[in-house]
Amino acid sequence: MxxxxxxxxxxxxxxxxxxxxxxxxxxxxxxxxxxxxxxxxxxxxxxxxxxxxxxxLGAEPVAEQPAAAPRCPAAHHDDPTPCDGPPVVTVLDADNAGADGCEHHGARILASLAEGRVYALPDAPEGAAIRVFKNADTTRPFCWYDGPRTDPSQLSRAENRRRGEDR
Missing domain, CATH: 1.10.287 (Helix Hairpins)
Incomplete structure (x- = not known):
């Protein structure tokens, strides 16, 4: 110290x-x-x-590390994947707390929320919110975590529909 x-x-x-x-x-x-x-x-x-x-304190790093590409606010801190573009949607949870995100992270975080909703930002490409919604349907919640997934809460909504279970 x-x-x-x-x-x-x-x-x-x-x-x-x-x-x-x-x-x-x-x-x-x-x-x-x-x-x-x-x-x-x-x-x-x-x-x-x-x-x-x-x-x-005069204790700056000796060699600057290359700056990581900034990620959208919807990117979960444990999700290692990069953004696929600029933020184009807002994802809201059941309490209306939300984050703007690229389509990729918007879908991944929406898949991880119960009662989440997605809205296109004003300058989003046409159909962005629909694409995020559809991708979230087939994405498993917290898909960046490894391990077996058998419980309905660990499967995508589409997988649960195929099994006849609702999440």
């Missing part, structure tokens, strides 16, 4: 600003309660706070 005082850093003003930002981020985003959009905001805020703090 590194111990330092505010007076032994490269830029005390930057560290003071980073500490204030970190405190505000904890207040604003300390809990996200399953809200996908709030989770994405919290992750971005945390990343930027750490970047500012490391810069102020």
């Amino acid at each position: 590194i111990h330092t005082s505010i007076h032994s850093v490269d830029n005390p003003a930057e560290l003071t600003a980073a500490i204030g930002l970190a405190q505000r981020m904890l207040t604003d985003y300390g809990t996200v309660d399953g809200d996908i959009y709030a989770y994405c905001q919290a992750h971005g805020a945390l990343t930027e706070t750490l970047r500012i703090m490391l810069r102020a």
